[in-house]
Amino acid sequence: MSEENKKNKNTDENDIIESEIDDVIIESEEESLNSFGDKTSDKLREKLNKAVEEKQEYLAGWQRAKADLINARKDFGEQKTDLLKYANTDLILQLIPVLDSFEMALKNVDESDENLPAGQAGLKVWSQGVRHIYSQLMSILESNGVKQINPLNEEFNHELHTSVENVKVDEATKKNIIVEVVQKGYELNGKIIREAKVKVSE
Numbered sequence: 001m002s003e004e005n006k007k008n009k010n011t012d013e014n015d016i017i018e019s020e021i022d023d024v025i026i027e028s029e030e031e032s033l034n035s036f037g038d039k040t041s042d043k044l045r046e047k048l049n050k051a052v053e054e055k056q057e058y059l060a061g062w063q064r065a066k067a068d069l070i071n072a073r074k075d076f077g078e079q080k081t082d083l084l085k086y087a088n089t090d091l092i093l094q095l096i097p098v099l100d101s102f103e104m105a106l107k108n109v110d111e112s113d114e115n116l117p118a119g120q121a122g123l124k125v126w127s128q129g130v131r132h133i134y135s136q137l138m139s140i141l142e143s144n145g146v147k148q149i150n151p152l153n154e155e156f157n158h159e160l161h162t163s164v165e166n167v168k169v170d171e172a173t174k175k176n177i178i179v180e181v182v183q184k185g186y187e188l189n190g191k192i193i194r195e196a197k198v199k200v201s202e
Contacts, residue, residue: 085189102134149185149196151178156200166202177201
């Protein structure tokens with residue numbers, strides 16, 4: 001073989017080897033890029049999943065906070081309503097003994113009694129004036145949500161009444177019935193502010 005042929009053969013072999021080396025390098029680079037791409041996309045996917053989880057946590061927290069705020073506003077509204085409904089309780093409790101005094105004063109005066117002695121003729125006029133004042137006071141209290149509880153002949157209820165005495169009755173009379181009201185009770189807008197004091201049959 002001539003020198004030139006040997007050189008050509010060597011050159012061809014070198015070209016083939018270089019071509020194979022280039023192919024190996026390219027494949028290696030592609031694998032490297034693919035593996036880099038896989039690692040990068042895995043990291044991005046992981047970050048995305050974490051961000052989605054955080055978003056869900058923040059959203060749930062925000063929704064809870066919003067619900068808490070709505071409930072707090074509702075509770076505040078109810079408390080405000082109750083406060084307005086029962087704001088006068090102390091004042092009314094101070095006026096109730098005045099009503100009791102009116103009732104005691106009127107209890108022994110019989111408005112229909114025309115047989116008054118000459119010196120007591122003005123008693124009828126006085127009692128009418130007192131009854132009128134009592135009626136006016138009751139009317140004002142009723143317009144502010146006060147209701148008088150006079151449970152005579154009703155069944156005794158320990159939540160509404162206070163028993164001060166048990167009265168023995170004959171067998172024909174029903175038991176646990178209020179036979180006398182010692183002191184009337186009062187409620188304000190449906191809430192008992194003073195229980196009625198009563199005598200109960202047994």
